[in-house]
Amino acid sequence: MATQTLPAGTQGAPAQTAAQDKAPAASRREPGKTRFDVIVVGAGPAGVSAAITAAKAGLSVLILERGDYPGSKNVMGGVLYRQPTDVILPGFWREAPLERHLVEQGYWLMSERGATKFSYRGEDWDAEPYNAFTVLRARFDRWYAQQAEKAGAILVPETTVDEVLVRDGQAVGVRVGRDQGEIYANVVILADGVNSLLAKSLGLHQEWEPHTIALAVKEIIALPREKIESRFQIEGDQGVAYELLGSISKGMVGIGFLYTNKDTISIGMGCMLSDFARTGIKPYELLDQLKQHPAIKPVLAGGETREYMAHLIPEGGYNSLPKLYMGGLLVVGDAAQFVNALTREGSNMAMISGHLAAMTAIRAHQRGDFSAASMAYYRDLLENSFILQDLRRFRKIMPFVESRHELITVYPELLAELLQDFYTVDSVPKTQLFRRMMRKIRARRRWTSVLGDLWKGLRALS
Amino acid sequence: MDVHAIVCIKQVPDTAEVRIDPKTNTLIREGVPTIVNPYDIHAVEEALRLRDRFGGKVTVISMGPPQATEAIRKCIALGADEGILLTDRAFAGADTLATSYALAQAIQHLAEREPYDIVFCGKQAIDGDTGQVGPGIARRLGIPQLTYVLQIDSFDPAAREVVVQRKLERGRQIVRAKLPALLTVLKEINELRYSAFPDMLRARSYEPRIWTVADLDVDRSQLGLKGSPTRVRKTTVPTPRQAGEIIAPATVAPEQAAQRLLEQFEKTGVLKEIVELTGGNAAHA
Numbered sequence: 001m002a003t004q005t006l007p008a009g010t011q012g013a014p015a016q017t018a019a020q021d022k023a024p025a026a027s028r029r030e031p032g033k034t035r036f037d038v039i040v041v042g043a044g045p046a047g048v049s050a051a052i053t054a055a056k057a058g059l060s061v062l063i064l065e066r067g068d069y070p071g072s073k074n075v076m077g078g079v080l081y082r083q084p085t086d087v088i089l090p091g092f093w094r095e096a097p098l099e100r101h102l103v104e105q106g107y108w109l110m111s112e113r114g115a116t117k118f119s120y121r122g123e124d125w126d127a128e129p130y131n132a133f134t135v136l137r138a139r140f141d142r143w144y145a146q147q148a149e150k151a152g153a154i155l156v157p158e159t160t161v162d163e164v165l166v167r168d169g170q171a172v173g174v175r176v177g178r179d180q181g182e183i184y185a186n187v188v189i190l191a192d193g194v195n196s197l198l199a200k201s202l203g204l205h206q207e208w209e210p211h212t213i214a215l216a217v218k219e220i221i222a223l224p225r226e227k228i229e230s231r232f233q234i235e236g237d238q239g240v241a242y243e244l245l246g247s248i249s250k251g252m253v254g255i256g257f258l259y260t261n262k263d264t265i266s267i268g269m270g271c272m273l274s275d276f277a278r279t280g281i282k283p284y285e286l287l288d289q290l291k292q293h294p295a296i297k298p299v300l301a302g303g304e305t306r307e308y309m310a311h312l313i314p315e316g317g318y319n320s321l322p323k324l325y326m327g328g329l330l331v332v333g334d335a336a337q338f339v340n341a342l343t344r345e346g347s348n349m350a351m352i353s354g355h356l357a358a359m360t361a362i363r364a365h366q367r368g369d370f371s372a373a374s375m376a377y378y379r380d381l382l383e384n385s386f387i388l389q390d391l392r393r394f395r396k397i398m399p400f401v402e403s404r405h406e407l408i409t410v411y412p413e414l415l416a417e418l419l420q421d422f423y424t425v426d427s428v429p430k431t432q433l434f435r436r437m438m439r440k441i442r443a444r445r446r447w448t449s450v451l452g453d454l455w456k457g458l459r460a461l462s
Numbered sequence: 463m464d465v466h467a468i469v470c471i472k473q474v475p476d477t478a479e480v481r482i483d484p485k486t487n488t489l490i491r492e493g494v495p496t497i498v499n500p501y502d503i504h505a506v507e508e509a510l511r512l513r514d515r516f517g518g519k520v521t522v523i524s525m526g527p528p529q530a531t532e533a534i535r536k537c538i539a540l541g542a543d544e545g546i547l548l549t550d551r552a553f554a555g556a557d558t559l560a561t562s563y564a565l566a567q568a569i570q571h572l573a574e575r576e577p578y579d580i581v582f583c584g585k586q587a588i589d590g591d592t593g594q595v596g597p598g599i600a601r602r603l604g605i606p607q608l609t610y611v612l613q614i615d616s617f618d619p620a621a622r623e624v625v626v627q628r629k630l631e632r633g634r635q636i637v638r639a640k641l642p643a644l645l646t647v648l649k650e651i652n653e654l655r656y657s658a659f660p661d662m663l664r665a666r667s668y669e670p671r672i673w674t675v676a677d678l679d680v681d682r683s684q685l686g687l688k689g690s691p692t693r694v695r696k697t698t699v700p701t702p703r704q705a706g707e708i709i710a711p712a713t714v715a716p717e718q719a720a721q722r723l724l725e726q727f728e729k730t731g732v733l734k735e736i737v738e739l740t741g742g743n744a745a746h747a
Contacts, residue, residue, distance in 0.1 A: 034660070062663075156662050179658035 036062040038361050039174055039185040040153075041161045041198060043070035043145045045347045046333025047191030049088045049354030050361075055151035057362045062183065063145065063153055064176060066160040071141030075311035076347055077218065078259045078266040079241055080135045084348040088355055089147055091129075097143050099134040099261035100239025101125065104232075108295060110246035110256075111416030115295035119242065126238060134239050134259045134266070136220070164188055164198050170327035170370070171202075186370045187361040188329045191354060194312045196322070196335035204331060205322030210277055211402060212316025214254065214341070216270030217283040219291075221303035225263050231299050232260055243344060244269075246412030248290050250281055253401055253408060256290055257344075258299070264306060265299070267291065270313055272402070283310065315341040318395035324382065325375040330357040338387055342394050349387050356381040393461075400460035407453060414444045463619045464518035467509035468572070469542070469582045470565050470599065471502040471524045473533035474589040482699050498533045500649060501584025503540070507652045508614065508645075509582050510541045516619060518579075519543045521572065525553055525564055531670055539657045539665035546572070550674040555687030558590070562598025563684045569603060571678050579619055581644040585610055593646070600644035608639055609646045 038054045040047040043065035055061045067073040079102070085092050093101075103126045106119020125131040149155050165173040165182065173184035190198050194213070199205055232240045244256030254271030269287050276283065291300055314320075314337040324331050332338070333350035340349065360378040364370050382388045401407065418437050428436075441450070475494040483490050498506075509520045522537040524530050525548040534545035548568055556564065569581065581603070586593035593609070600607035613627040615636065622641040627634045629648055657665075675682065683689060707726070709719045727733035 034663075154663065154666050156659075156666060159659065159662060176659055178656060178662065181659040183659070 034180075034183045036060045036154075036183065036185045037365060038062070038187045038189060038358075039064065039183060040189045040191055041174065042191035042193055042333075042335075043067075043148075043155065043157070044074050044141065044191055044193060044333060044350065045144070046335070046338075046350035046354040047189065048141070048144045048148050049351040050189045050191060050332060050358045051145075051148040051153040051155075051354075052088050052151050053355050053358035054361055055148060055153040057358070058152075059362065059365060061148070061153035062185070063148060063155045064159050064161050064174070065145070065155065065157045067157060069142050069157050070145035070155070071138040074137040074141050075216075075218065075309045076137060077216070077257045077268060077344070078134050078136065078261070079344065079347075080133045080140065081345075081348045082130050082132055084351045086129065088351055089144075092147075093128070093130060093133065095143075097135075097139040098237075099136060099264075100234070100237050101130040102132045102134065102241050103234065103238045104240040105132070106240075106242050108242050108244045108246075108258075109412035109415055110244055110248045110293060110295065111413045112247050113294060114416045114420065115244075115246075115293075116412065116415045116419060117242075117295075119240075121240075132241070134241065134261050136261060136264075161192070161198060164190075164202055164329065166202070169372075171329035186328065187364060187375075189354070189357050189361070190329065190331045190335050191333050191350075192335050194314045194334040196331070199322055199331050199335055202326065202329070204324075204326065205320075208314065208316065209320065210274035211272055212314065212320045212337075213273045214270040214313040214315045215273050215276060215283055215310065216268055216313055217287045217308070217310045218266060218268030219287065219305050220261070220307040220309075221265045221267060221300055222263060222306045223265060223300075223303045227302065228260055228263065228265065234260065237262075244290070244296075245408065247409050248286075248293060249408055250279065250286065251405055251409050252276070252279060252281065253398075253405060255341075255344075258296065265303065267296070267300065272315070273312070275405075284308075313341075313346065314339050315398060317341065317398055318388070318391040319399070321391070325360075325372065325378050327372040327375060328370045330360060330375060330378050332357045338391070340390055340394060342397055343390075345390075352385060353382065353387055356385065356387075396460040397457075400456060404453065404456075410444055414441060417444075463516050465512050465516040465580070465619050466518050466576055466578045467512055467520050467580050467582060468569055468578045469502070469506045469509045469520060469522050469537070470595070471506065471522055471533060471537060471584075472499045472587045472589075472595075473497070473524065473526050473530040474499045474587055477588050496529070496532065498536045499584050499587045499589075501586060501588075501647065503536070503584075503654060504649050504651055505582035505584050505645075505647050506537045506540055506542055507654050508647055509580070510655070511652065512580065512614075512617060513543075516617075519576075521546065521576070521578075523548070523565060523568055523572075525549070525556070525561060525568075527554075534670045535665045535668050538668045539662050540655065541657065541661045545668065545670035546673055547670040548673050548678075552675045552682060552685050555690060556685065557690035557692035558592050558594035558598060559691060560685055560687075560689035562595045562602060563689060564678075564680070565595065566599045566602035567678050567680050568673060569599065571673075579641050580617075580624065581605070581642065583644065583646045585646045585648055596644060596646035603642075603644070606639040606643040607646075608637055608643055610648060611645045612648045612650045614645075614651075 037059035038061045040051045040063045043063050047063060051061045051063045104119055104121035109116040145155055160177045161174045162177045163175040164171050165175060171188045174188060175182050190196060192198050229235055239260040241259045248256055249271050252271040252275035256269040259266040269290050290296060314334050316337050321337055322331060324336055332353040336353060338349035338353050339346040357378055363377060364374045417440050421437055473496050476497045481490045513520050520542045522534055522542045522545045524534055528549055530547055534547055538545055548564055553564055583596035597607050608626050610629045611626045612629045615625040615627060617624050624641055624643055625638045627636055709722050
């Protein structure tokens with residue numbers, strides 16, 4: 001749990017610079033205020049979380065967002081976790097624009113013509129404080145950013161940061177793509193998303209490798225509420241979330257998803273960029289085929305595609321982390337590659353990393369020290385949190401899966417065949433049936449390979 | 463030579479997102495994002511250009527609910543110096559007559575301390591499409607009105623004179639008027655600027671001056687619903703435009719395509735109109 005590792009005193013003494021001139025200049029005759037304690041670049045979950053925590057502690061915070069409004073350019077599958085969000089905004093679920101709270105989550109192992117479904121439904125998840133929610137980012141992020149404004153942060157949308165201003169190896173502000181666009185701050189928090197051109201321009205990371213980035217495509221499909229509720233056996237604001245694995249990714253390392261919103265369904269599929277390049281498969285074709293799968297088609301029937309979106313997901317994990325800080329600067333969220341591809345976690349890491357970055361900024365203001373040594377505290381906080389601990393723990397799993405592409409297809413197919421045999425009553429004696437099933441396993445994969453997969457898979461996780 | 467330009471703006475529903483209730487034929491305003499009336503934004507831009515050239519100040523005035531503060535902030539972000547919001551229950555339900563009365567009174571009230579040189583409005587609002595408020599204000603202020611302006615040819619604050627081009631159905635009219643004057647402008651009059659960062663920043667927390675009925679010297683019977691003789695008896699939804707005919711070159715021989723095109727021109731009379739407009743020059747083209 002991330003919260004336990006946080007030092008006490010989030011609400012610490014306001015920084016000296018904060019109180020002096022909080023309100024921007026009132027008249028255009030006077031030059032506008034162009035100095036803040038903290039500048040956050042990007043109004044996604046990471047940036048807004050950083051802004052909320054920093055503003056609540058009394059720092060003057062400016063959030064810069066290139067979209068028309070926060071959320072207009074933001075994409076994720078659509079599951080928001082309660083606990084990490086609760087750390088930043090206690091009780092948020094009572095007011096936030098959420099879609100449904102999840103009462104069931106699971107995996108569907110997809111074969112060519114069927115699916116083996118493995119899921120859990122729990123009554124505990126049906127009551128406050130809930131476990132997770134589905135959200136539409138365009139709505140949620142907008143609301144979330146408003147909470148940062150309520151905490152005192154100033155949000156300027158439609159503004160792109162072109163450059164981080166650096167003096168003597170220390171970040172001192174940013175330059176935006178507008179007239180008189182130089183703005184200064186003690187701490188710049190880069191929450192500029194997966195591409196993080198700013199971190200790259202500072203040399204904090206190289207160009208991402210195609211095998212560390214997934215490309216995900218998603219459709220939001222409109223269906224009447226009653227249809228969604230009857231098809232997924234839910235009622236009220238209950239919702240379900242399934243991850244889809246198997247033949248649907250056509251041998252590529254990837255995963256699909258199916259989430260229920262109030263009156264829409266989010267369905268999507270993401271695979272490694274290197275696999276798309278290798279196979280020449282087009283992402284939208286992959287999604288079209290997924291929608292035609294016999295286990296998916298009936299639940300989408302009659303639906304109308306409302307939105308289509310695509311986004312990159314940084315899945316390189318621990319092995320491709322950028323440098324996370326420099327003097328006067330911290331990198332958070334997708335920009336820092338904080339995604340656990342295996343467990344579908346990203347927005348939670350974004351939020352908590354934003355929170356930890358803000359804690360670092362608050363501490364730096366208390367000490368009046370914004371050097372790299374002071375910023376290194378962020379790394380310590382991350383090391384003590386689930387973020388770096390999990391990413392380190394799972395660092396071998398993606399290379400393992402990538403080295404054995406075929407696993408993603410072989411086992412779901414095999415499972416489907418075995419279950420189909422098992423449930424087919426055809427007057428064949430069971431001894432014969434089991435022998436047939438064994439033969440099928442052997443035909444798909446040698447026993448030694450199966451053992452090897454298991455052994456290496458477990459080792460990759462340990 | 464400082465110039466004081468006043469711009470009247472209106473917050474309107476974003477028509478790109480507007481839906482119409484099929485039962486009542488009225489706009490569903492709930493949940494529809496609002497924008498500054500697009501013509502009005504160009505009016506603000508034109509005012510800013512005069513200020514940038516001559517120095518001075520741009521004041522934006524709007525009448526509307528408290529939420530219209532957002533529209534004023536948009537203008538501040540563009541670079542306007544000040545915003546005034548007329549907001550009061552007594553203003554609610556105003557038609558174009560009552561609206562132009564309230565705005566004219568506000569401008570007069572402002573002029574007592576800050577005389578103006580020019581007033582800008584958009585040519586019309588995209589939600590009502592009447593184009594009456596601008597002329598209504600000019601009439602009440604007793605100043606010249608120049609509607610459908612697509613260019614300011616010259617502006618001379620010393621000689622108190624402005625020359626503009628007005629767009630008419632078939633051509634342009636060049637008009638000279640004394641200042642102060644009121645101009646209603648088209649989108650073609652200018653290209654919007656990209657806001658400077660300090661203006662963007664200032665807009666985010668800008669609070670307009672709020673004027674209520676009590677702040678103005680007004681005859682209450684001319685305000686709001688009471689002062690509005692307009693009665694809406696019926697509204698209809700415009701029939702969607704039919705898709706045009708496409709004469710695809712891939713399927714039709716060029717001669718036939720040309721023939722078909724000519725027939726259509728004749729049927730609709732559009733060719734005759736072009737010939738008249740160009741004095742016959744198009745016929746040779």
